[in-house]
Amino acid sequence: MEIRIENLTKAYGDFRAVDGMNLTICDGELVGLLGPSGCGKSTTLFMLAGLTEPTDGKIFFGDKDVTKIPPEEREIGLVFQNYALYPHMTVEENIMFPLINRKVNKKEAKERAYEMAKLVHLEGLMDRKPKALSGGQQQRVAIARALVKKPKVLLLDEPLSNLDAKLRIETREEIRRIQQEVGITTIFVTHDQEEAMSISDKIAVMDKGVVQQYEVPQSMYLEPENLFVAQFLGMPEINTFSAVVKDGAIYCGQVKLREISGLSDGTYTAGIRPESFEVREDGFAVEAAHVRMTGRDLLIYFTLDKEPLRVLAHSDLQIEKGGAFKLGVRQNQIMLFDADGSMIGKY
Ligand SMILES: Nc1ncnc2c1ncn2[C@@H]1O[C@H](COP(=O)(O)OP(=O)(O)OP(=O)(O)O)[C@@H](O)[C@H]1O
Ligand SMILES: [Mg+2]
Structure with missing residues (x-):
């Protein structure tokens, strides 16, 4: 189901939590909504879910204007950060709950529920209570429960x-699958750029x-339209300086760069970007002010005519x-931005 967002706005008094958003999400795509805390991600999701009423603008699911339609009629599945499972119910009962609630017969x-449990690889744990599951397993129950009504749209808020770090990576791959x-x-x-980049269309x-x-x-990583996006994407963060x-x-x-x-x-x-520097005999001379080993890479801090910068080099480089x-x-890796922060080109 295609989702079309037109001029969507949510104002609280003078403050606009979401300000004139336009976005089309193609049928079957996974779109990552990414940004710092307070930028309006949850507000957007809540308006899509019908839990927050927009101040202005429209939301279409396919050709249907759903802006005024109540949440239960929108055919959406929702998953939040806290799993919100019913603690006294088994996994099976939790997954079945939305159907029982809708008077679907028990059989x-x-x-x-079993079909969904198979999909999320939990069919062996149907009799457990949530507290006997790991966090990742609990979140998979929440996903199965969100999908059991066969919604047309799935909305996940920082799921x-x-x-913990390892389970996060495993579970995000699961969600994508x-x-x-x-x-x-x-x-x-999500506010995690790596997470968004790794699973989103x-x-x-x-x-x-x-x-x-x-x-x-x-494309967004290589061709950011502005300084905010360039700085938000990438770990360690892009070097910026006045050129x-x-x-x-x-x-x-x-120092002449190019x-x-x-x-x-x-x-x-x-x-x-720190990885856009390369160690090169005909390059400019610098001194390692500080070297941090991150495993695969070395992050070397240096200054270029008083400008503090970082280079990400391969860990086999012998520099202390x-x-x-x-x-x-590297060629074409110096991004220049104008006074408004708009990218004007790569050199
Ligand atoms: N009911 C409300 N009244 C006033 N301001 C609100 C209300 N709900 C949210 N806001 C404000 O709207 C802004 C956007 O909030 P939102 O929850 O959408 O942010 P977010 O991007 O999801 O952040 P986070 O990553 O921290 O979850 C915030 O500045 C928040 O304080
Ligand atoms: Mg939020």
Whole structure:
């Protein structure tokens, strides 16, 4: 089911939690709704669910305007951060609950609950109570319960936040598998950029109630439309500094980074991802101020004419604190942004 959001707005007094949002989510896609705390993600999801009434704008599920339709008639499945399972019920009873509530007969409800349990790989645990399950298993029960009514849309609000790092990764892969198996149009809210990038068909990055960019993950990472998106995506964060363009070259302080043409002289904000530097004999000389080993990579802190920067290098590089080495920037990896923060190009 395609979801179309038109000029969707939620105001609390003068404050706009969601401000004129336009977004189309294609049938069967998983869209990650990503942004910092307070940017309006949950408010958006709650309006889609019918739990929060929009101040302005429209929501369409397929051709149907659902803006004024109550939640129970929207055919949505909802999963929240806290699993909200019924503690006194078994896994089976929890999954069956929405059907029993809808007066589906018990035999059929049981069959469908079993089908869902199989889908989320929990069929062996039907007699357990929630407290006898791990966090990841509890969240899979919540997903089975959300899907048992065969909704047209699945809405997930930070479903993995209560899980530890390893379980988070396992469960997000599970969610992606289940979503693709069922083919259900899904919106997945998270503030974790890596999580969003790894499982989404497309990501919508929000800031202050406004969608900053809507793109497939890789394109968004490589071609951010503005500084906010460039800084929000990527770990460790992109290096940013004030760069000067003059005499056909880009400078960081007195250091010439790249010769270019076709750009007017002036000051720009430059962005270089830590992995976009490369150790190179003909590069500029720098000194390692600080070296951090992260396992696969070395994160080396250095200054380039007083500008503090970081390079992500392969861990087999033999560099220690105080060590001298030479760096260049990979072709086409210097992003320049104008005074408004809009990306003007990569050099
Ligand atoms: N009932 C309300 N009255 C006034 N302001 C509200 C209300 N509900 C939410 N807000 C504000 O709207 C903004 C968006 O809130 P929302 O819950 O959508 O953020 P979020 O992106 O989900 O953040 P988080 O990542 O912390 O969950 C916040 O600044 C919040 O304080
Ligand atoms: Mg939220």
